[in-house]
Amino acid sequence: DTVLTQSPALAVSPGERVTISCRASESVSTLMHWYQQKPGQQPTLLIYLASNLESGVPARFSGSGSGTDFTLTIDPVEADDTATYYCQQSWNDPFTFGSGTKLEIK
């Protein structure tokens, strides 16, 4: 299975720029997607196909990357962005998720 590696946690201050990385154990082309999960809620889609912003998601969120290295950027960060962020690939079978990056807003 394709393993997706994410940093466990990050802490930033409001107004800063934060990048959350996801590295795949093998190429996933651009078939990488990003989700936000706030405590007690279901995941919501932020970015699909590496760089496409889902409708209704603030333009503060952006995604980039291809192959094995991907980045989710939030600029500027707001207090409401406190959540765990997951990457997920759909290039290789089975679909797999990263372990999540917990973002704390100081």
Next chain:
Amino acid sequence: EVQLQESGPGLVKPSQSLSLTCSVTGYSITSNYWGWIRKFPGNKMEWMGYISYSGSTSYNPSLKSRISITRDTSKNQFFLQLNSVTTEDTATYYCARMDFTIAAIWFAYWGQGTLVTVSS
């Protein structure tokens, strides 16, 4: 607006079957793909499988011998059955609508999730 709602027993005994229903409103399950994902304690997430608009299915190979996903188009519901459960199947189970292009698929809308505990 599409909404998904999982339902089913919150407690299942080891060796028994886990059965969940996903009720969909605002969108027909005869369009798109419809999947099941679970999140284990400790936050690991696993894609379990999906059923397509035509009724075809695809499963995670790690579950292939135990899982079945079916649907009832008249009720706009789809179902998960997982057989021979163990305590390692304790997780929050989510259903989701999957959007797609010709070569890609992703989880666009998620239900609230339902916690299933496997315990005697």
